[in-house]
Amino acid sequence: MPEALNLIDDQRPAQRRAALAILDELEARSAFPGAHRLGVTGTPGAGKSTLIDALLRALRARGETLAVLAVDPSSRASGGALLGDRVRMRAAGEDPGIFIRSMAAREQLGGTAAGAHASVLILSCVFDRVIVETVGVGQSESDVHSLVDTLLLVANPSSGDALQFMKAGLLEWPDVFAVNKSDLGAEAARTRSELESGLAVGESASGEWRRAVLQVSARDGTGLDALQQALDAHRDHLSTSETLAARREAGRVAHVLSALRERFGSRGVEALGGATGVANRLRESGAGTFSLAAQLDAELDAALAARS
Amino acid sequence: MSIPNSADRDRPWVFRTYSGHSSAQASNALYRDNLEKGQTGLSVAFDLPTQTGVDSDHPLARGEVGKVGVPICHVDDMTALFHELPLDRMNTSMTINAPAAWLLALYVAVAERSGVDTQQLQGTTQNDIVKEYLSRGTYIFPPEPSMRLISDMVAYTVDAIPRWNPINICSYHLQEAGATPVQEIAFAMANAIAVLDAVRERGDVPEARLPQVVGRISFFLNAGIRFVEETCKARAMTEIWDRITRERYGVEDEKLRRFRYGVQVNSLGLTEAQPENNVIRIVLEALGVTLSKKARCRALQLPAWNEALGLPRPWDQQWSLRIQQILAYETDLLEHEDLFEGSQVVENRVRELVEAADAELQQVLEMGGAVAAVENAYMKQQLVASHTARTQAIETGELPVVGVNRFIETADSPLTEGERSILVVDESAERAQIEALRAFRSRRNESEAKTALQGLRDALRNGENVMPPSIRAAHAGVTTGEWSDTLRELFGEYRAPTGVTAARRETQGEDMKGVRDRVQQLATSLGRPLKILVGKPGLDGHSNGAEQIAVRARDVGMEVVYDGIRLTPAQIAASARDEGVHVIGLSILSGSHQVLVLDVLECLREAGLGELPVVVGGIIPDTDADQLQAAGVARVYTPKDFDLTRIMGEIVDVVSEPRAAA
Numbered sequence: 029m030p031e032a033l034n035l036i037d038d039q040r041p042a043q044r045r046a047a048l049a050i051l052d053e054l055e056a057r058s059a060f061p062g063a064h065r066l067g068v069t070g071t072p073g074a075g076k077s078t079l080i081d082a083l084l085r086a087l088r089a090r091g092e093t094l095a096v097l098a099v100d101p102s103s104r105a106s107g108g109a110l111l112g113d114r115v116r117m118r119a120a121g122e123d124p125g126i127f128i129r130s131m132a133a134r135e136q137l138g139g140t141a142a143g144a145h146a147s148v149l150i151l152s153c154v155f156d157r158v159i160v161e162t163v164g165v166g167q168s169e170s171d172v173h174s175l176v177d178t179l180l181l182v183a184n185p186s187s188g189d190a191l192q193f194m195k196a197g198l199l200e201w202p203d204v205f206a207v208n209k210s211d212l213g214a215e216a217a218r219t220r221s222e223l224e225s226g227l228a229v230g231e232s233a234s235g236e237w238r239r240a241v242l243q244v245s246a247r248d249g250t251g252l253d254a255l256q257q258a259l260d261a262h263r264d265h266l267s268t269s270e271t272l273a274a275r276r277e278a279g280r281v282a283h284v285l286s287a288l289r290e291r292f293g294s295r296g297v298e299a300l301g302g303a304t305g306v307a308n309r310l311r312e313s314g315a316g317t318f319s320l321a322a323q324l325d326a327e328l329d330a331a332l333a334a335r336s
Numbered sequence: 337m338s339i340p341n342s343a344d345r346d347r348p349w350v351f352r353t354y355s356g357h358s359s360a361q362a363s364n365a366l367y368r369d370n371l372e373k374g375q376t377g378l379s380v381a382f383d384l385p386t387q388t389g390v391d392s393d394h395p396l397a398r399g400e401v402g403k404v405g406v407p408i409c410h411v412d413d414m415t416a417l418f419h420e421l422p423l424d425r426m427n428t429s430m431t432i433n434a435p436a437a438w439l440l441a442l443y444v445a446v447a448e449r450s451g452v453d454t455q456q457l458q459g460t461t462q463n464d465i466v467k468e469y470l471s472r473g474t475y476i477f478p479p480e481p482s483m484r485l486i487s488d489m490v491a492y493t494v495d496a497i498p499r500w501n502p503i504n505i506c507s508y509h510l511q512e513a514g515a516t517p518v519q520e521i522a523f524a525m526a527n528a529i530a531v532l533d534a535v536r537e538r539g540d541v542p543e544a545r546l547p548q549v550v551g552r553i554s555f556f557l558n559a560g561i562r563f564v565e566e567t568c569k570a571r572a573m574t575e576i577w578d579r580i581t582r583e584r585y586g587v588e589d590e591k592l593r594r595f596r597y598g599v600q601v602n603s604l605g606l607t608e609a610q611p612e613n614n615v616i617r618i619v620l621e622a623l624g625v626t627l628s629k630k631a632r633c634r635a636l637q638l639p640a641w642n643e644a645l646g647l648p649r650p651w652d653q654q655w656s657l658r659i660q661q662i663l664a665y666e667t668d669l670l671e672h673e674d675l676f677e678g679s680q681v682v683e684n685r686v687r688e689l690v691e692a693a694d695a696e697l698q699q700v701l702e703m704g705g706a707v708a709a710v711e712n713a714y715m716k717q718q719l720v721a722s723h724t725a726r727t728q729a730i731e732t733g734e735l736p737v738v739g740v741n742r743f744i745e746t747a748d749s750p751l752t753e754g755e756r757s758i759l760v761v762d763e764s765a766e767r768a769q770i771e772a773l774r775a776f777r778s779r780r781n782e783s784e785a786k787t788a789l790q791g792l793r794d795a796l797r798n799g800e801n802v803m804p805p806s807i808r809a810a811h812a813g814v815t816t817g818e819w820s821d822t823l824r825e826l827f828g829e830y831r832a833p834t835g836v837t838a839a840r841r842e843t844q845g846e847d848m849k850g851v852r853d854r855v856q857q858l859a860t861s862l863g864r865p866l867k868i869l870v871g872k873p874g875l876d877g878h879s880n881g882a883e884q885i886a887v888r889a890r891d892v893g894m895e896v897v898y899d900g901i902r903l904t905p906a907q908i909a910a911s912a913r914d915e916g917v918h919v920i921g922l923s924i925l926s927g928s929h930q931v932l933v934l935d936v937l938e939c940l941r942e943a944g945l946g947e948l949p950v951v952v953g954g955i956i957p958d959t960d961a962d963q964l965q966a967a968g969v970a971r972v973y974t975p976k977d978f979d980l981t982r983i984m985g986e987i988v989d990v991v992s993e994p995r996a997a998a
Contacts, residue, residue, distance in 0.1 A: 034916040038863035073712055106852060107865070108890035112834050114911060115900035122906050127914055132865070132895045247478065 029154055033129060036146040044322075051146055052316030054153050061272055063152035064263050067160045067172040070182035071192070075208040076161055077116035079182055079246040084119035084126055086252055087157065095127040095151040098161045099144060102132045109133070113161060127155065133162075145283040146318060148175055173201045174282035177272060178262045180204045180255075183223065185216035194226045203239060204258050210243035210250050217243065237265050280317040281307045287321045292328050299331070300324060345671055348376075348664035349626065350427055350635035353653045354600060356381035356406035358765040359772075360416035363406040367421065369650065375657055377427040378459075379637050380417070381405030382439070384875035384926055387474040388902070389435045389820025393770045396904060399931030400875050401766035404647075405431075409773050409815045410780075414442040415449065423452045428459035429504075429598065429635065434476035436463035437485050438819045441806035444497070448811075460501040460554060460598070463489060466527045467506045469710045469832035470719060471513035473877015473901050476820060479707045481827035483534045485802055490531070491540035492803040494549050501554040503531060504598065511558035512604045513880050514723025517569045517689060520558065522696035523706070523715055525576055528553055530706035532585060540801070550581050551592030557633070559601040561617055563624030568682055570597070570624075570631035572689040576697075598635035599625045608644040608976040610739035610746050615641045619659055626663060629674040636660055642751075644975045646758030646957045647927060713833035720836060720883055727884055731979050732845070740978060758957060761927070773815070780813030788812035792822050836883045836898055847981045848892060854988045855893040862918065866991060869917040871899035871908055873936055876926035881953060885921055888980040889987070905932060909939035912948060918991045919970075924954040930963065937968055949990045953977075 036047040070076050077098070084094055098113035109132035120126040129151075131143060144160065151158045162172045173179050181202035183190065193199050205223055210216040223241045240258050244251035266272035284306050289297050300306055310320055353370055356363040367378055382405040385397035391409050392401045401407050408414055418426075423446065432439045440461050444454055465482040468475040475482065489502040507515070507524035515523065532550065535541055541549055555573070559566045577595040581587040601621035606614045618638050625633040638656035640648030663669060676682040700709045709715045729735035736742045751757065788809040795805040809819060859865045870886045872879060879901050886898045897915045899908070912920055920940075924932055933952055940948055952964060953973040961972040970990040973983060 030914050030916050034864070037916075039860075040863040043863055102895075103890060106891050106893045107856070108893040109895045110836055110886060110890045110898060111896060112836055112898045112900075114897060114915075115834055116831055118829075118831060120910075122904070122910060128911075129914055129916075130897050134865075 029127070029150065030129075032150050033147055036150070037143055047146070048316075048319050048322055051149060051318040054149055055316045055318070058149070058153050061177075061267055063155055064157045064178070064259075065148055065152060065160070065176040066157060066259060067162065067176035067179040068182060069162050069172055069179065069202070070208075071184055072163055074182045074184045075246050076182045077113045079206065079208055079244065080159055080161060081117045081119050082246045082249065082252055083159070083255070084117065086256060088119065088123070088125060092156040093125045093154075094157050094159065095155040096129070096159045096161060097144065097147050097151065098128065098130045099133050099163075100130065101163060102134045107134075127151070144175055145279075170201060171282075171286070174279040176279075177266055177275060178203050178259055180206060180259065183207050183219055185209050185212045185219045190219050190222035190226060193223070199223075199226055203237060203262050204255075205239065205241040206244045206251070206255055207241065208244055208246060210245045211248055237262060277307070277310075280310060283317060284310065284321045284324065288324060288328065291325065292332075296328050299328065346629065346632075348660075348670060349633050350377035350598075351375050351657060351660045351664075352377045352379040352429060352598075352635055352637040353657055354379045354381050354431065354637050354639075355653060356383075356417075357404075357647065357759070358402040358406070358761055359769055360406055360408065360413045361419075362402075362765070364417050364419045364421070366650065367417075370653070370657070371421075373654055373657060374661055377429060377635055378421075379429045380431065382430070382432055383407045384474065386439075386816055387432060387434070388875050388877075389438075389476050389816060389824075390875075391815050391817030392766070392773050394817055396875055396902070398935070399766070399928035400926060401769050402761055403927045404876075407769050408439065408442065409769075409817070410776055410813060411442055411445050411449075411810050412776055414439075414446045414810075418443075418446055423447050423450065424456040426458065427635075429462075430459065431462045433462055433465055433468050433472070433474055434482065435816065435820055436461040437489055437802045437806050438810075438816060440489065440493075440500075440502075441803060441810045444807050445810035448807075454497050456499070457497050458499045460504050461489065462506065462556065463503040464506045464527065464556075466523075466530065466706050466710055467509045468877070469830075470523075470716055471509040471878070471880065473832075473879055474875075475830060475832060475877075477823060477827040478830040479710060481823075482830075483530070483707065484538070485823075486531055487535045487538050487540055488802045490535050490549055490552070491538075492801055494541060494545060494552065496803075498548075498552075501552055501596075504554050504556040505531070506556040508556050508558040508600055510719065511560060511602065512878075513719045514721075514726055515719055516722055517565055518692040518696055519718060519722060521569060521573055521576065521689060521693035522700065524555060524557075524573070525580060525693070525697050526700040526706040526709065528555075528577075529580065529584065529701070533705070536585075546585060547587045547589060547592045550585050550587050551589070551594075554634070555595065555597035557597050557599050557625065559599050559621040559624045561602065561605050561621060563620045563627075564682075565685065566621070566624035567628050567631070567676070568685040568689055570633070571628060571676070571682070572686045572693065573597070574631045575686065575690055576693065595631070596634050598637070599633040600637045601625075601639065603639050603643060605737070606639060606641075606644050607737060607740050608974055609744065610749070611642050611645055612749055612751055613739050614639075614643075615655070615659075618656065619663075622659060622663060626669060628676050629672065630677070642758060644955065645752065646955060647761065649756075649759045710832065716833055720887065723880060723884060724887055727978070727980060731981065737978075740976070776813070777815070784812040785809075785814050785818070788814055789818060789822055792819070793826070796823070796826055831900065834879070834883065834898060834900060836886050845981070847985075851892045851981055851985045851988065854985065858988055858992060859893075862991075865893070865895050866919075866988070867895045867897065867915065867917045868919050868921060868987065869897045869899055869908070869912050869915060870921045870923070871903050871911070872901045872923050873903050873905055873908055873932045874924060874926060874928055875902060876924055876928075877901045878925045879923075881925070882921075882923040884980060885923065885953065885983070888984055889921075892981070892984045894984075894987075905935035905939045908936050909943045909945065912940065912945055913943050917948070919987055920948060920950045921987070922950065922952045922954075924952065927955060929954050929956055930960060933964055933969060934967055949993075951983075951987060951990060 068076050100111045102109040111130035148158055179202045207216050207220045220241050220243055242251055242254055244255050383402050384400045386408050390397050392407050493500040493502040505524050505528045507520040510520050510523055574595040578593045581593040587593050640652035640656055703709050733741045792805040792809050855866055868889055870882055872882055886896050889896045899911050949970040951971040952969050956974050964972055
């Protein structure tokens with residue numbers, strides 16, 4: 029499996045063809061709903077990795093197998109990246125039931141989505157749960173939202189955090205909120221209530237997912253049980269409300285769109301009929317998401333070549 | 337010439353040599369030898385398994401037993417270490433941190449067994465956990481319970497062992513990690529405040545005894561080659577400490593406010609190239625902390641001139657001791673009042689340092705103090721940034737280092753010829769230690785040991801002081817690993833922030849651009865960007881070097897998986913496989929590179945990654961380097977390889993080279 033992840037990252041033409049074939053087959057064969065795909069996002073220093081480490085221990089103890097895809101930003105100046113999340117995730121030890129892969133976001137080379145979508149697909153064929161960790165605050169929330177079934181936002185217990193989220197308009201994306209470091213007491217409670225008022229918790233229509241704000245502490249384990257229950261509840265909610273299939277499909281469309289937008293901009297995406305056009309093509313063609321993206325890429329290339 | 341009356345001279349500081357290796361017996365012989373040569377205090381170096389709370393037969397201890405210090409697993413080891421040394425007249429400094437309470441308990445047990453009143457015991461347990469998180473890496477528990485252990489020791493010693501310094505606030509390691517003088521002062525003060533505030537908040541010591549507690553806080557400083565500035569630094573710290581103890585803790589007695597400190601002079605600046613020059617560096621650095629009477633150190637230990645080459649021999653350590661003796665007995669240094677009193681130049685520099693350090697200290701305090709600034713990685717990030725700047729200044733030649741980037745022409749040195757120019761620890765020492773440990777376990781009273789451990793567990797759960805049950809456990813034959821595991825159960829283990837991911841400063845320059853281009857070209861032929869794993873196998877926690885490598889690799893465009901410290905060879909192989917890296921960089925400074933690197937290579941072969949190139953950095957003598965390369969290591973780097981960009985270029989070479997399976 030690590031070799032499969034290497035392969036889908038490989039840009040050489042022969043390797044790309046091989047990767048597409050594998051991805052199409054995995055997509056066609058993978059069971060639904062399959063692995064639970066959980067996204068974890070939040071500001072730097074909010075304790076995402078430490079919280080994931082605590083979750084890994086708890087979920088592994090229930091017998092689940094788990095994979096983590098830890099995405100960190102790339103340096104714009106050098107193109108390099110420092111991927112330091114493994115240090116904080118020691119639950120794995122030498123346990124083959126836990127797999128951790130670090131990944132550079134490579135903004136300038138094609139966006140998070142390109143490699144992440146394919147990686148999540150591969151990992152979800154092998155593990156019971158796939159956790160995607162990304163640094164948040166910015167545009168990446170919508171990206172990671174399209175990758176996963178459940179998005180968890182981890183907030184720091186400082187008054188600034190909740191305010192920043194609201195300003196950045198990203199409270200609409202997460203399904204579950206966790207204010208970490210609840211052992212810090214009053215400040216954590218205050219952040220929680222700020223978030224709750226920002227979300228207007230409790231005003232959702234019946235049958236809709238009621239978004240919860242939890243207080244947790246990765247350090248002393250407080251609130252971890254409640255967090256697991258909330259994550260399980262969201263997964264159950266999705267599978268009973270049939271929104272999971274719709275969400276996954278939207279995710280596939282988002283992947284194709286972001287791959288195309290990277291090379292051809294919004295004009296190129298419009299030429300294909302935007303999100304609706306791509307969704308229709310995906311449904312009609314019966315092709316896998318990844319080969320459709322490659323096919324549309326080639327079509328747009330050809331169209332541009334014809335014009336010049 | 338007039339020969340001064342010895343009564344007119346100041347008493348010299350305590351002469352120490354940081355030492356210990358192989359076994360308690362071998363270290364005891366070394367200590368007695370050193371004392372006979374005129375050393376006046378002991379400085380015990382423990383091996384890494386002892387420092388990280390594992391027994392000598394633990395899997396992580398493999399290759400590390402008796403390497404950088406003495407292995408102490410139980411009370412019989414401690415008894416052997418101090419065999420025929422008069423504990424009531426010794427001044428013993430122990431470089432021990434996470435399990436400091438345990439090693440002090442063993443020391444007390446030895447004293448009790450030999451009929452020495454603990455009121456007579458004199459010495460220091462280093463016991464500074466903040467700098468372990470920031471620089472030295474031998475922490476075990478999270479900050480909060482660690483601060484509790486420190487507070488317990490402070491509360492216990494103030495009455496039971498009143499002449500003991502329960503904690504030595506270390507700015508030494510901050511300088512080794514790249515701290516500027518201002519950072520060194522500010523972070524050390526923040527650390528001392530964190531300890532004293534914790535003691536006060538916990539209420540373990542009656543308010544009226546707080547001045548005595550303050551009076552037992554000592555410091556451990558570094559003295560670098562800029563020795564005028566170092567003198568000013570010590571004077572600035574004296575001034576700031578006097579103010580903090582008076583204003584924050586209300587200490588009236590001037591004596592209890594005195595800034596008491598010991599020193600180990602700088603190791604960071606000792607060079608592998610032309611190592612004989614280090615003797616001169618050491619002398620000048622010693623001057624920096626002895627010249628000013630007002631801010632003179634209380635104890636001094638000097639490294640050996642050949643430390644960057646490997647473990648020093650007894651003769652090398654003797655040479656450093658002689659420096660101290662000449663300084664104290666031959667020169668007129670101790671005959672004068674403070675030389676700098678009234679010096680406007682020194683006064684101005686001290687003023688600048690005090691002001692800048694105050695501002696930095698204020699910033700840390702506003703963040704919530706030293707512990708908060710560890711957890712949010714602020715201090716670590718500042719240190720990594722300073723260290724990066726220093727490394728670059730040496731590379732560009734802006735910071736001259738004689739024999740390294742200036743005046744590198746040299747005749748062959750007669751001092752480093754031959755294979756016996758460094759100490760080689762006998763590889764059988766580890767086996768002997770493990771056998772002795774197993775024999776000890778089988779002869780002790782098992783139920784007494786179990787009961788003592790249960791007593792320790794109960795006491796900790798009830799919030800009682802850790803010292804009394806630890807001393808009982810020492811007598812009952814509990815081992816270092818068992819004591820530490822009991823605390824691990826209750827407190828958990830900690831991973832400190834690395835600070836590397838936040839190292840924003842990008843390295844520039846023509847060389848950098850060249851390597852960056854090559855990294856990009858290689859990505860095209862590899863099909864994906866060059867991915868490297870950087871980590872430290874074994875127990876050595878000195879991560880500064882590995883962090884600098886990781887940051888520079890990022891800056892030349894590599895994708896760097898930084899895996900941190902305390903990794904088993906199997907974990908490194910698993911990380912390399914799961915991460916799909918093209919090359920592995922290992923850093924080992926403890927001298928156990930042979931065993932650990934060979935184990936990593938073996939694990940890689942088992943994982944089907946035998947072709948993955950491995951580069952190794954560390955204090956690695958030439959003969960060892962040859963053996964490592966023969967075993968399949970692609971490149972070996974030692975302290976003389978200061979040009980990190982060149983190393984990056986070679987890593988590109990290594991990945992580009994076609995390789996046969998090793």
